Amino acid sequence: AQSVTQLGSHVSVSEGALVLLRCNYSSSVPPYLFWYVQYPNQGLQLLLKYTSAATLVKGINGFEAEFKKSETSFHLTKPSAHLSDAAEYFCAVINQAGTALIFGKGTTLSVSS
Amino acid sequence: DVKVTQSSRYLVKRTGEKVFLECVQDMDHENMFWYRQDPGLGLRLIYFSYDVKMKEKGDIPEGYSVSREKKERFSLILESASTNQTSMYLCASSFGGVTGELFFGEGSRLTVL
Numbered sequence: 727a728q729s730v731t732q733l734g735s736h737v738s739v740s741e742g743a744l745v746l747l748r749c750n751y752s753s754s755v756p757p758y759l760f761w762y763v764q765y766p767n768q769g770l771q772l773l774l775k776y777t778s779a780a781t782l783v784k785g786i787n788g789f790e791a792e793f794k795k796s797e798t799s800f801h802l803t804k805p806s807a808h809l810s811d812a813a814e815y816f817c818a819v820i821n822q823a824g825t826a827l828i829f830g831k832g833t834t835l836s837v838s839s
Numbered sequence: 840d841v842k843v844t845q846s847s848r849y850l851v852k853r854t855g856e857k858v859f860l861e862c863v864q865d866m867d868h869e870n871m872f873w874y875r876q877d878p879g880l881g882l883r884l885i886y887f888s889y890d891v892k893m894k895e896k897g898d899i900p901e902g903y904s905v906s907r908e909k910k911e912r913f914s915l916i917l918e919s920a921s922t923n924q925t926s927m928y929l930c931a932s933s934f935g936g937v938t939g940e941l942f943f944g945e946g947s948r949l950t951v952l
Contacts, residue, residue, distance in 0.1 A: 769929060769943030769946055770931075826872060830881050831880060
């Protein structure tokens with residue numbers, strides 16, 4: 727069955743530091759993978775998605791993620807954190823039937839000045 | 840811009856009450872979803888619908904039902920609310936297959952006393 731595991735429920739970085747949020751997936755079929763972000767008191771919005779094209783996916787706000795099949799990973803990175811990046815981030819994979827997304831438990835990113 | 844509107848941002852209900860959570864999208868999307876979000880558990884799929892009058896159970900449908908009489912509207916119903924249904928409820932919609940982007944509403948925070 728499809729699933730995602732986000733390593734680390736909280737990540738804290740300083741402004742300007744590298745952001746690395748980890749996601750590992752389990753999938754019995756070639757996966758479609760997503761990263762969503764949720765700012766306080768808002769719904770989720772799509773950051774980026776992997777749909778079996780390029781393994782390095784660029785998203786909004788300077789984020790990118792690399793699909794590594796050998797490591798079953800889809801980690802999210804940003805070279806330089808901004809204060810405005812503070813939010814909760816969710817990794818997701820399409821379910822086996824291809825009908826809905828299965829989300830990870832989320833990682834809260836804190837950015838300090 | 841796509842807009843997904845959830846009718847109530849905050850609700851307080853009593854145990855045993857019948858609760859309706861309404862969701863409307865304005866982009867003619869076929870697919871609509873209800874998720875439940877709890878701290879440390881991420882998002883869990885309750886029900887989804889891929890067409891008018893069609894519904895499919897997600898991972899945690901017990902205690903919930905849904906209604907989709909019109910394409911733009913997807914309602915989540917708690918027939919007899921219980922305290923363990925206190926949560927944030929998120930509605931989402933998408934066009935075509937779920938490989939497309941999910942658009943989320945801002946959420947409805949339900950407290951059952």
